[in-house]
Amino acid sequence: MIQVENLEKRFGRIHAVRSVSFSVQKGDVLGFLGPNGAGKSTSMRMITGFLPPSGGKVTIGGFDIEEQPEDAKRLFGYLPENAPLYPDMTVEAFLRFACAVKGLPADQQEQSVETAIATCHLEKVRHQLIDTLSKGYRHRTCFAQAILGDPPILILDEPTDGLDPNQKHEMRQLIKTMGQTKAIIVSTHILEEVEAICNRVIIIDRGQLVFNGTPAELLAKAPETGRVIVKASNADFPALEKALSALPSAHKVMLLGQQGAKLRLAVEPKHGADGLAAQVARKLCELKVEFEELHTDSGRLDEVFRNLTSSDNSTEASK
């Protein structure tokens, strides 16, 4: 539904977006990640036709955003960063206005507005001036505007920004549900969000695409992924290390911490090997080592994110 090919943006001497390409299909929720200032919002503004790209091409549902902007713009709902709204309108008046500009047929407008108000829980504030709304309500009003008329594509720039934890949870559920029937791009810098709602991830850093895949593939890049963590209470490390390193799937054993007779250690797997946790458990029983904890580390996204997006010296050193 969305095709982005070699998208480029220069602001004078600043090269904000460099040759970014990706595509989003129906049923996809694409997480668009990157540190602040990486070019996420700039890319989204180009995809939605607000900023003209310096190079490359964006097609939405087969329509070129530059050549046939009106046809393309009819297909998506957009939630811009910071959820801009007209402060001198009421929530309902604003939604009616947005319906009209989007060109929804007159007999559907009423229904669209009601659905959007119900979906975003705006009933309480529907007659209230936008100027007097709290940040959460403002954000939801702008989101309501994006889903008016049930467009097949949603482009959401930081949709959970400014929401409280409950609202965040609800928004994520909503995006997840809508993702089954729509093509959605969600930009964020909150990593749990990606694990919670996205089935695809791209990461952009200083204007360049540095990752394009699934959240699982992203996690697999974490150095800790697949490690088996063991907390044993009556063992001495050298013997245990020797025994565990000999396991068929084990690569090496590291001591993470020691408190009296209690050990915390990590067994790293050989590349591509599996069944490590079971082997470790069997071995520990065999050796009659008592253990309180044994689990496979699933890796942490923020670790991968840091490795992928920053290359200054401090992180180089920590690798």
Next chain:
Amino acid sequence: MKQIWIIAKRELNSYFFSPVAYVFLVIFLLLMGFFTFMMGSFFGRGQANLLSFFTWHPWLYMFLVPSVGMRLWAEEQKQGTLELLFTMPLTMGQAILGKFLAGWIFLALGLLLTFPMILTVFYLGNPDGGPILTGYLGSLLLAGAYLAIASLTSACTRNQVISFITSLVICLLLVLVGFPPVTNLLLKWGAPNGLIDFAASLSVFFHFESMQRGVLDFRDLLYFASLIFFALFATGVVLKNRRS
């Protein structure tokens, strides 16, 4: 056309939603009355026409019209709603025309509310209706021209004050360009007569003046129409360039 009207309607609503519209209308009518009766010595002239009313319009509009037009685009840019507007299925031309139309309708309403002037002259004497009609038409066109300029300066900035001041200065120049201080200056610089005449012909003042007298010249209409068109077109160019 429908899209233009949707934009215009929203804009008009937002004028009337805030106290701005009412303050503006009251001040507009007060100033019009004051200048016509006190400064223009309407009664002293003893003539049943509206010359002493229309003659102040180029000067009063200089302040009043930019105050209506300054928010058109500056506010959208400041609130970030420009991004919302231009990612909806709407052309830039529709948006510009819609907003311009809203401001113009609002100014027309102000002008309409000066109808007691007409009643007064008809009560006091037996005026010629023609010059009154062309005078009102000219005044509306003049307001449109100033408004288009205010739309242009509003597109250039997100600050309403800057927009107000610059459009005021441009309107002032547009009036003064036909007056001796400017023409004499050009003469002193040794500009050829043709150029001086051309500069003088750009002044809104003289195009409006003939209409006050009841002369409906096609050239005057063309002048105002092209001024509005040019300023609105430039608004589009500015809005496009500011985004890239």
